[in-house]
Amino acid sequence: MSEDLKEVGKESPQEEKKSLAARLEEEGDVAADYLEGLLDIADLDGDIEIGIENDRASLVIEGGELNHLVGKSGEVLDALQELTRLAVQTSTGERSRLMLDIDGFRAEKRESLAELAEKTAEAVKSSGESIKLQPMNAFERKIIHDTIQKIGLTSESEGEDPDRCVVVLPS
């Protein structure tokens, strides 16, 4: 067992990367089949783009008339993403962290959250006091943390879901 682990460790980074890319590509294909089947049945038009982003499979559906598949606050999109991850897991036997987006919903959300993080960082810097943000889901918190880190401040999450929120700290 430990020898096996050593062997894996010996693999060159390039090979590892390749196998990861191949795995993510397979994830993307399975996920696209699952989503395409759903769009067909529901008679909805949508193009599915498969890619790899931050070491995750990424699927984007572009359709224009898919608002109801996003939901008011993205709750339908989250549910569909969850089911698609399960479909991939059923097919490949491995847990999937794939990201699904529909008509740029997550892309826009990412932008507005990054903006919020920047504004909050400014306020923390000038006041020297930490600021606690509204409760957010894991996806949203990650964007805040990443942005704060880029700016050079620190942040942490506190509380339990669904009330878990990010606190931005003065460095």
Place this chain on the structure above:
Amino acid sequence: MVDEALEHLVKGIVDNPEDVSVNEKTHRRGATLEVRVNPEDIGKVIGRNGRTARSLRTVVSALAGRSVRVDLIETDEER
């Protein structure tokens, strides 16, 4: 359409897709979709804390444009 969509969504996440069937039952307060799955798969379609069941209902209700009740049943029951 909605029952077909639900069947597709469930078949993709279970180990025994051939055992999946969906029945629509209408009653005074609306419609219920009854999903039958192999007993081995019931835990999978319910998910931790009912998360998967909730996701199924959310997507199906969105497609239907109204709130749809989804009941998950093991195939052995009510035979």
